[in-house]
Amino acid sequence: MTVRVDLYISLDGYATTEGGTADNPMGADWNKLTAAYVATRTFRERVLHDTSGAGTTGIDDRYAAAYFEGVGAEIMGAGMFGFHTFPDDADWNGWWGDEPPFRVPVFVLTHRNRDSIDMAGGTTFHFVDATPQAILERATVVASGKDVRVGGGVSTVREFLKAGLVDQLHVAIAPILLGRGINLWSDLREFELGFEVKTETAESGTVHVTFARPS
Amino acid sequence: MTVRVDLYISLDGYATTEGGTADNPMGADWNKLTAAYVATRTFRERVLHDTSGAGTTGIDDRYAAAYFEGVGAEIMGAGMFGFHTFPDDADWNGWWGDEPPFRVPVFVLTHRNRDSIDMAGGTTFHFVDATPQAILERATVVASGKDVRVGGGVSTVREFLKAGLVDQLHVAIAPILLGRGINLWSDLREFELGFEVKTETAESGTVHVTFARPS
Numbered sequence: 183m184t185v186r187v188d189l190y191i192s193l194d195g196y197a198t199t200e201g202g203t204a205d206n207p208m209g210a211d212w213n214k215l216t217a218a219y220v221a222t223r224t225f226r227e228r229v230l231h232d233t234s235g236a237g238t239t240g241i242d243d244r245y246a247a248a249y250f251e252g253v254g255a256e257i258m259g260a261g262m263f264g265f266h267t268f269p270d271d272a273d274w275n276g277w278w279g280d281e282p283p284f285r286v287p288v289f290v291l292t293h294r295n296r297d298s299i300d301m302a303g304g305t306t307f308h309f310v311d312a313t314p315q316a317i318l319e320r321a322t323v324v325a326s327g328k329d330v331r332v333g334g335g336v337s338t339v340r341e342f343l344k345a346g347l348v349d350q351l352h353v354a355i356a357p358i359l360l361g362r363g364i365n366l367w368s369d370l371r372e373f374e375l376g377f378e379v380k381t382e383t384a385e386s387g388t389v390h391v392t393f394a395r396p397s
Numbered sequence: 398m399t400v401r402v403d404l405y406i407s408l409d410g411y412a413t414t415e416g417g418t419a420d421n422p423m424g425a426d427w428n429k430l431t432a433a434y435v436a437t438r439t440f441r442e443r444v445l446h447d448t449s450g451a452g453t454t455g456i457d458d459r460y461a462a463a464y465f466e467g468v469g470a471e472i473m474g475a476g477m478f479g480f481h482t483f484p485d486d487a488d489w490n491g492w493w494g495d496e497p498p499f500r501v502p503v504f505v506l507t508h509r510n511r512d513s514i515d516m517a518g519g520t521t522f523h524f525v526d527a528t529p530q531a532i533l534e535r536a537t538v539v540a541s542g543k544d545v546r547v548g549g550g551v552s553t554v555r556e557f558l559k560a561g562l563v564d565q566l567h568v569a570i571a572p573i574l575l576g577r578g579i580n581l582w583s584d585l586r587e588f589e590l591g592f593e594v595k596t597e598t599a600e601s602g603t604v605h606v607t608f609a610r611p612s
Contacts, residue, residue, distance in 0.1 A: 193606065194410055194582035357594045357606055361586025367409035371576025379572045381598045389596050389604050391408065391572055 183322060184329045184349045187339050188249050189366060190216050191353050193389075196363035197336035211363075215356050218386035222246040228283045241384035245354060254328025255321040256284050259338030260292040263307070275299050276307065287324045289317055291338060314342050336364045343370065351377075355389040398537060399544045399564045402554050403464050404581060405431050406568050408604075411578040412551035426578075430571050433601035437461040443498045456599035460569060469543025470536040471499050474553030475507040478522070490514050491522065502539045504532055506553060529557050551579045558585065566592075570604040 191197045192215060199211035206212075219225055223237030224246035237243065260266060268274045276282060285304035296309040310317055321330045332342045342348050353366070377393035384390060406412045407430060414426035421427075434440055438452030439461035452458065475481060483489045491497060500519035511524040525532055536545045547557045557563050568581070592608035599605060 194580075194585070357589065357596055359582055359585050359588045361582070361584060365409075367574055367576070369576060370409070370574050373574045374572065379602055381572055381602045381604050383596045383598050383604070387594055387596045389598070389606070391604070 183325065183327060185318065185342070185347055186253070186329050186331045186350045186352070187333075187342070187348050188245075188331070188352045188354070189334065189336065189339060190219060191355055191366050192358050192360040193355055194359045194361060195365040195367040196360040197334075197339075197366045198363040199360065200362055211360055214358055215360070218242045218356065218384065218388040219246055219354065221386070224250070229278070231281065238385070240386075241382060241390065242354070242386055242388055245352065245384075245390055248352075249331075250283065250285075252329050253284075253286055253331045254325025255286050255330050256288040256333050257317055257321055257330065257338070257342075258288060258290055258333040259335050260290060260294075262333060262335040262338065263290045263292070265290075265292055265294065275301065278305075281305075286328075287321070288333075289321055291317060314345050314347055318342075318347055336366055340364075340366065340368075340370075343373065349395045351393040353391050355391065357387050357389065398540065398542060400533065400557070400562055401468070401544050401546045401565045401567070402557070402563050403460075403546070403567045403569070404549065404551065404554060405434060406570055406581050407573050407575040408570055409574045409576060410580040410582040411575040412549075412554075412581045413578040414575065415577055426575055429573055430575070433457045433571065433599065433603040434461055434569065436601070439465070444493070446496065453600070455601075456597060456605065457569070457601055457603055460567065460599075460605055464546075465498065465500075467544050468499075468501055468546045469540025470501050470545050471503040471548050472532055472536055472545065472553070472557075473503060473505055473548040474550050475505060475509075477548060477550040477553065478505045478507070480505075480507055480509065490516065493520075496520075501543075502536070503548075504536055506532060529560050529562055533557075533562055551581055555579075555581065555583075555585075558588065564610045566608040568606050570606065572602050572604065 189197050199209040221238050222243040223239050224243050226232040226237040263276050264274055281303040282301050282305040287306045289308050289310050292309050293311050294309055299307045332339055378396055380392045382390045404412050414424040436453050437458040438454050439458050441447040441452040443465060478491050479489055496518040497516050497520040502521045504523050504525050507524050508526050509524055514522045547554055593611055595607045597605045
């Protein structure tokens with residue numbers, strides 16, 4: 183069982199974007215940050231339900247496919263689920279439509295007391311208020327041998343990284359400079375110690391860096 | 398004529414290191430930051446005068462060789478020359494021994510009034526107190542059609558970057574996190590606009606990113 187993180191960040195380390203609007207809640211920068219991922223065949227199939235076979239099939243797509251492989255449970259922060267953007271929408275059930283791409287139990291970290299939601303396709307959202315360690319224990323049981331992913335956002339990921347709970351960190355770095363937002367790398371001096379580090383560049387110019395504990 | 402910058406930085410953007418001592422003035426982190434460069438055949442030949450043919454000959458070496466090709470003049474800050482580390486040494490003539498690797502006129506930005514020094518192998522150090530624009534004009538004349546490199550350190554490079562004076566920025570990113578020092582990327586939001594960006598990974602795991610103005 184591996185605890186995994188995958189994030190899309192800028193060359194200067196920013197994993198969140200600002201300037202969002204109701205129409206474009208993640209902001210214009212988000213499109214630049216995730217352009218190579220959104221262009222992949224895997225994203226189109228898995229997230230947009232586009233089965234036409236369109237989309238890139240190179241190195242970015244290999245990472246996009248790996249993102250979904252072997253994951254048995256997902257953990258995400260309240261912000262990634264959308265609670266911070268739509269705090270008053272009692273029926274809010276995330277950004278991902280009626281059939282979210284996760285297809286596994288998803289634990290949403292929140293102080294809200296809410297019933298679980300079963301979505302089409304195998305995704306169930308559970309709403310929990312617990313420490314990273316406690317939530318990881320619960321997700322590990324549910325994943326029953328498969329991997330647990332800490333999906334985001336970056337503040338949630340940083341909590342798990344700083345607590346030493348992550349076994350594999352993959353960042354897809356877009357070669358752009360955002361200059362604002364939350365920086366993934368703050369105060370992570372020598373994080374690489376104890377990990378094997380692999381770097382690879384995709385056709386899109388995206389740089390993939392993976393920190394993995396030696397197996 | 399191209400104004401070029403090449404820097405070695407960490408994954409979190411730091412281009413300087415701390416904790417230096419008299420024996421190891423750049424600090425222990427510096428060795429990690431430049432390990433892939435120091436391992437190249439070009440570094441061994443050009444900087445260490447090791448003509449045995451030892452050293453790596455892959456992608457890192459290609460960038461190391463390109464570093465020295467076609468440069469007609471170099472600009473560096475007082476810190477890179479060593480004035481901040483050895484302020485009281487009136488005979489200090491840089492870190493690079495009697496035969497520095499530059500082999501061109503080098504303009505050292507400093508408030509000190511010092512005579513130029515001719516070194517073996519074609520390097521002359523000039524000591525100048527001027528704006529980035531003025532020093533670049535002077536270096537451009539001396540380079541007579543060849544490129545001008547802004548060598549470092551990172552504070553000097555950032556002055557030239559922020560003034561829009563750099564045509565080509567190459568960073569060699571070591572996949573390590575330093576978490577302290579001067580960050581190359583601070584306040585450079587959307588620096589990539591107006592540049593073509595190329596990314597490439599070397600056998601060592603070093604990520605090479607180049608921003609170049611379209612020719």
